[in-house]
Amino acid sequence: MNLSKLLNKISGQLSKGNPDFRNPNGVYMKTMNFRRFDPAYRAQGKKGLERGGKLEGEIWNAFASDHHLLSETATAIRANVDVGLPIEPTSDTDKDFEAEEGRILTRVHLARERNQKLVQQKKLAVIKSTGKLACEVCLFEFEAAYGERGAGFIEVHHLKPIHTLLPGQKTTLGDLALLCSNCHRMVHARRPWFTIEQLREQLQN
Template identity: 50%
Template sequence: MDHKSPPPTRNPNWVRDELILALDMYMQNPRSPPGKSSPEVRELSNQLNQLNAMLGRTGGQDFRNPNGVYMKVMNFRRFDPSFASLGKSGLRHGGAEEEDVWNEFASDPKQLAATAQAIRSALSQSAQIVVSAEFDDVEEAQEGRLLAVLHYRRERSRKLVKARIKRAIEETGELRCEACDMSFSERYGEWGDRFMEVHHTRPLHTLEEGRVTPLAELALVCSNCHRMIHRRRQWLTVAELVSIITQAKRQAKI
């Protein structure tokens, strides 16, 4: 009886975090990116495998190998106007997410470099952190899933939440959402006393692992407003959400 070998494992699609790192490599030298056998591409291959392990993603034996990584880096050439002006085109095969990442980051090399560095820093300092199932419903941020999850971990720190709530009570004697002015104690009585969520206001690409979080960077927000801030990939600032709430109230009166 013939025993058929199992079908090869299909490699999962590239995620935003990986594409940011690949684009960062491309933008460092668009006219002559590192070759597929270069130390830079091999290092990026290692970083991507580490990143995917942290995100709980696996693939086949060729998963994010140097050859595949090099090809993905070169995919960005098809969006590069300076390359197209020479009458040339990059590798055509790729996903729609590549164009999104190009449009969001290619025109802002400083933010791209800072975001890529923040991801690499998280990889080097959080090697033991594995993104668990508790974050399956986390809305991916512009900077990718890994930094989004680390952001949520900071916001869920009981020590930070208690310290921020304590300061607010000492300063104002109450807890109110900084976006909509809602008070849990007013709405739920004693059951809602001393309850409020916190939102980390600092941009993800500026956060370094191991950095102490000042309480001034934590905004007090109710659960609904917190969800609205994180609802879409381009997360809102508290000020932007306040503006949305104000506008909605004005429209409701019309």
């Protein structure tokens, strides 16, 4: 019942909200969809609901063996929903970027890396220390490639693991990395998201 209420609050914040979304019966069904992967449940000779989506298996695999990650993710989702989510990103590319931890924390991640005040501070700090705005993965510089048109342009990526994004926690400049648009998209292109190090390694190969 409590889970159903929480999920409805989330649904309300993610979209218009649908009165039939995950009512208590729906939560029970969903739980049974997950149970089909649960060895402890199967060991009791029970089966769970055999039919279900492919995503349930992916989620089970990502979290079943890591209770710490699961609990941190659940805490972060609840905490962010409690304070109200940032405005939904509207572009289609944003909708392609969904972390394993789901739409809610993805939305928090995107909002943090688009905080214009912090983005400006980050760019200024990097220009001050390096004299340029270069991608931290491929070293691309917009101004060098596009001249005046590219001056001051680069994207900012938030480095903190998505399950640790709690409301009220300050983003520091050290939590942000500068990436060109290609590298930023490649970080987010598939689940799980790449780290900067993983992307560098991928680019070298």
